[in-house]
Amino acid sequence: EMSMQRTTEYRGFAIRIDLLNTSEGMFDTWFQIKGPIRTRDAVYGARLKVLGSPFSRRWAHLVGELAARASIDQILDVDEY
Numbered sequence: 001e002m003s004m005q006r007t008t009e010y011r012g013f014a015i016r017i018d019l020l021n022t023s024e025g026m027f028d029t030w031f032q033i034k035g036p037i038r039t040r041d042a043v044y045g046a047r048l049k050v051l052g053s054p055f056s057r058r059w060a061h062l063v064g065e066l067a068a069r070a071s072i073d074q075i076l077d078v079d080e081y
Helices: 057-076
Strands: 003-010 013-023 026-034
Touching: 003 057, 013 057, 026 057
Parallel strands: none
Antiparallel strands: 003 013, 013 026
16 A cells, blocks of 8 residues: 655645555545644544545545645635635
């Protein structure tokens, strides 16, 4: 099993994307966010699997990043489209 990780930043949070190779060229996608949490009911640091996996590597990174950003926007109660 091959695993790849990438870390990016968004709105002051760190986003860690972890891809786990499931078959040739296909990956399960997981994300984890770390940063300044200001709400008491926010999930902090949990490693969450992106629904719909597996994806190709390019899609896996993209959907992981988008899922993490959506989670951060929810935590911060951001309502931008």
